[in-house]
Amino acid sequence: MTKQIYPCLWFDRQAKAAATFYCSIFKDSKITVDTPMVVNFELHGKKIMGLNGGPHFKINPAISIFVTCTTNEEIENVTAKLSDGGSFLMPLNKYPWSEKYAWVKDKFGLTWQLMLDETPNGVDKIIPSFLFANQQFGKATEAIKLYTGLFPNSKIHPLQLYKAGEPQPEGYLKFGHFTLNNTLFAAMDGPGNHEFTFNEGISLVVECETQQEIDLYWNTLTANGGEESRCGWLKDKFGISWQIIPSILSQLMSNQEKGQRVMQALMKMNKLEIETLVNA
Secondary structure, three states, X not given: OOOXXXXXXXXXXXXXXXXXXXXXXXXXXXXXXXXXXXXXXXXXXXXXXXXXXXXXXXXXXXXXXXXEEOOHHHHHHHHHHHHOOOEEEEEEEEEOOEEEEXXXXXXXXXXEEEEXXXXXXXXXXXXXXXXXXXXXXXXXXXHHHHHHHHOOOOEEEEEEEOOOOOOOOOOOEEEEEEEEOOEEEEEEEXXXXXXXXXXXXXXXXEEEOXXXXXXXXXXXXXXXXXXXXXXXXXXXOOXXXXXXXXXXXXXXHOOOOOHHHHHHHHHOXXXXXXXXXXXX
């Protein structure tokens, strides 16, 4: 059974500083793993990986973190802290879709969408949000259908689509939620020309219990225009990056006796093979 699906943020030696910064802003947050390469942390119980991957890739607004704030005080406080040393894509203000909303780029390059609203019981407060723009404009619903059809415990929630006569093409996605393996995500089609697109700056990590799962996800996501990469990384046909990994990978790599051999074996692979890693 698929264990977890969560975002990975690519940093250039700033993962620990970023994780510390985010945990200082949100309640019920903590750093759970702290190594030179990986810093894992939880914000309101949601797992996020920080990767010290070097200067090769930069986080951009194609994938942002959406936060529902329940009081004026909370949204003003969180917006002020996240924007310190950063900038605004959209300032905190009233918009047609919300009494208070802001889109903030923090000092580490991660963007946050903050909205004043209620958070019903059982609904995630913090979720990754995808912006399908440029060449991917109009493909949000197609992507949602692909992902929810692939992963277990998945569901498409009611989608807000453009109607005939509205500014964007009929049927394109204004905004919508979907669940993958009991984890909530958001998506929208983004009109206009943007200087960014999906890249490795933010990827989705899928922890798998079996080789059968790895094979299924790898083969499905790389099909029809997807791309294989190294060490369990791939891009799907929409350009979104995924890491398809065994759930025991961190345990194998932290093993003092064989961790180095596991790393050497992993570096030679595209799709990861559990048996090869276990026997390294």
